[in-house]
Amino acid sequence: MSLVDVEGLSVRYGARTVLSNVSLRIEPGEIVTIVGPNGSGKTSMLRAIIGAVKPYRGRVTQGRDVTIGYVPQKLHIDETLPITVSRFLKLPSGAAALDIEHALAQAGVPDLVNAQLSQLSGGQFQRVLLARALIKKPDLLLLDEATQGLDQRGSASFYQQIESVRQETGCAVLMISHELHVVMSASDRVICLNGHVCCEGTPAVVASAPEYRALFGTGTGGALALYRHEHDHGHDHGHDHDHTHGQTHDHGDHNHDCSEGSD
């Protein structure tokens, strides 16, 4: 059974539709990445999954007894609020000291139990957020640009941590990332979002889809080259490919030109 099943989801803020007719399913243990330009509705997608925004149309169903761990895109800790890492990890329903230690170790920051949240570096803070998401032993981890503000090494090691968490716990991961090279190497499946699902499939399939190229340009072929050198297509040559690729996901009646935005 799927962990999360999103069917025909549309999200509106006021009169503005930011997501229309999006469907996706997350199966146990898989790593799925959502890519898309700024403002394409990626965060709204995750917020709909956690129930922070109501679907305008369609629905979001969670599997029975599925626990979700969530790392939000931005979290500002007000300087006026004193809180230690361990207190933060106990919110809202408490956690045993052992679980706290374990979650921090899983996130790669075992020594921060008594640190003040407002004094952590960007990288430490993201890892503490990850630890909090892990503490309930989630079946599904939602990461919204969890490596923003980290340098390349920091973000590489962050993703390694995610990978090892998945191996240890078997949880599925649904993440939003701008780092295409990471996406390509770490994901089982990529969903390219721009108000609607432009294209989806394995990293190789998505990277060669014309919809994806319309959004990210052909330059990103380099990232794919890192992922799979033997790919059968000259994607890194910089010239246009507007023929339909054999492996491209069937995108129904959507317009090919994703950069026009949603309908």
Add this chain to the structure above:
Amino acid sequence: MLDDFMVRAALAGAGVAIAAAPLGCFVVWRRMAYFGDATAHAAILGVAMSLAFSMSIFIGSMTVALMMALTVSVLSGRGYAMDTLLGVLAHSALAFGLVAVSFITGVRIDLMAYLFGDILAVTRGDLAVIWGGAAIVVALIGWRWSALLTATLNEDLAYASGINPKREQLVLTFALAITVAVAIKVVGVLLIAAMLIIPAAAGRPLSRTPEGMAIAAGAIGIFSVIAGLRAAYEFDTPAGPSIVCVAALTFLLTSVFRNVRA
């Protein structure tokens, strides 16, 4: 013992300080200072209505404070700029309240008593209302503490934990209305926000956890009440403002303490 007006004043002030401590922390953390101010200003309209309809001041001011707080909560979700909205509502409620009071004839109204409070005139009945209200506020916030804290840190984190931040906001709004109604006699409309914010802010440098800050705020609040009353007696100064002055000096002290330590 309760026969002594100074004892009654100290107990009344302590009751307000205890209710204001945990609530004040949330007001500070959520940057709702102006919101507390507005709610308190609106309460003067409630006072006028209570006098007009001979209701209890507590019920009247609480009702209007609650209505004010709810109006602001609803409107702020609709794209109005929060500070403008609060400015309009708070000051017009205060003005309408003052005008309304002037229409009420036959009752001698010491308006100053509601603007600045008259802690020295607290009766046994007032004490019961104050401590009853404080108990409700503390119980309410204690009950929702973790949920409130999570919602204060981040709304989406709250949703992900199955907490509805809008409901938690209502809990705070309600607690704020009770506190205003309870404190109006003690420190008055104009100084309620001070009792909410200053002890909490003074407690910040002394604490490492949210709970610690609430307790520190309570202790500083109670200390300010006792020392302020003492000073008022000694120097023949107005009681409510004296209490706030002590709290402000404490704030100064703990801020210096933080900077020295850092």
